[in-house]
Amino acid sequence: MKILALNWNDLKNPYGGGAEVHLEELLRRLVRFGHEVTLFCSGFKGCRPEEVIEGIRIIRRGNRFNFNLVAPFHLRRIVRENRFDILIEDINKIPFYTPLYLNLKTLVVVPHLFATTVFHEINFVLGSYIYLAERPLIPVYRGLHFNVISESTADDMVARGIPREDISVVHCGIDRDTYYPDSSVSKYDEPTILYLGRLKKYKSIHHLIRAFVKVREKLPEARLKIVGAGDYLDTLKALAGQLGCAEQVEFPGFVSPEVKVDTLRRSHVAVLPSLKEGWGLTNIEANAVGTTVVAADSPGLRDSVRDGRTGFLYEYGDIDQLAGKLLAILTDDKLRANLEKGGLEWADKFNWDDAAAKFEKVVKEVLAD
Secondary structure, three states: OOOEEEEEOOOOOOOHHHHHHHHHHHHHHHHHOOEEEEEEEOOOOOOEEEEEEEEEEEEEEEEOHHHHHHHHHHHHHHHHHHHOOEEEEOOOOOOOHHHHOOOOOOOEEEOOOOOHHHHHHHHHHHHHHHHHHHOOOHHHHOOOOEEOOHHHHHHHHHHHHOOHEEEEEOOOOOOOOOOOOOOOOOOEEEEEOEEEOOOOHHHHHHHHHHHHHHHHHHHHOOEEEEEEOOHHHHHHHHHHHHHHOOOHEEEOOOHHHHHHHHHHHOOEEEEEEEOOOOHHHHHHHHHHHOOEEEEEEEOHHHHHHEEEEEEEEOOOOOOOHHHHHHOOOOOOOOHHHHHHHHHHHHOOOOHHHHHHHHHHHHHHHHHHO
């Protein structure tokens, strides 16, 4: 197949995240399966307009502020100049509404939709723009096939009016060569809680800091690592200072993949307190290296955690409940060991090769329809 993929960012973009990891892990394997893949995405400062990375031809135009506006012009030209069999449109921000101007078989990939969640992240004016820009998605894309990464997102699409038979679910994989247990690596000397990911308001990391204060009331030696970068960093640092735990909360910033894996292995528990996610890949990555997790019982996260088996879920926003789950894990070695064992068994079900094979099948079915 000759495939055109469309996404807001690529993995080289500083604003790339989980959606980009998901799409490009699949695209790289489609190349290995013998398909020709072009990825069209936005540009960024210092980027090359075009390059080939692991067999994927990447074309960058515009920037993060205007890409959805310039994309139609460039896409029409790219499609005219190439004989693509299918378009894979990844919707993880504002939709591109390609059915309005492209006549091409299309598979719509949706990690998750923002809906009202966007107002938890940005101001009302910009949030309203994104919210309203997402509203026409269902009538414009109706009749196309949607591929999502969790049952929660599938349920969301059904609730919005997409027939269940037009939706397929392919879970994310993980890199088994990177994420695996290592018995030679010991946990930190102090009970250590980890958040690993982008520092965004909707991730609700402030809930974790408040819960950490309660954890320290009964376990004063506990430590918290908040690993990652984002525009919420200064707010989180200020909150830690206001709550009197700045010395016990570490902000290492963005770290290398090697440091990321080592930190995951050595931490006693990883936490994802987000309001909404597509899947919660960090939960699986933590389980795969032998670390249990606590996550909010939110869309996406409830799909990647088996409550009581691979970790714990808690009611989103309930600080006391979050603190209680963390204390249970940090003070009961037998419980933690059982959860780590369950997490390893759960994580063993996920790998990118299997995900890509299932995804290729979906692409072929859409093309044959």
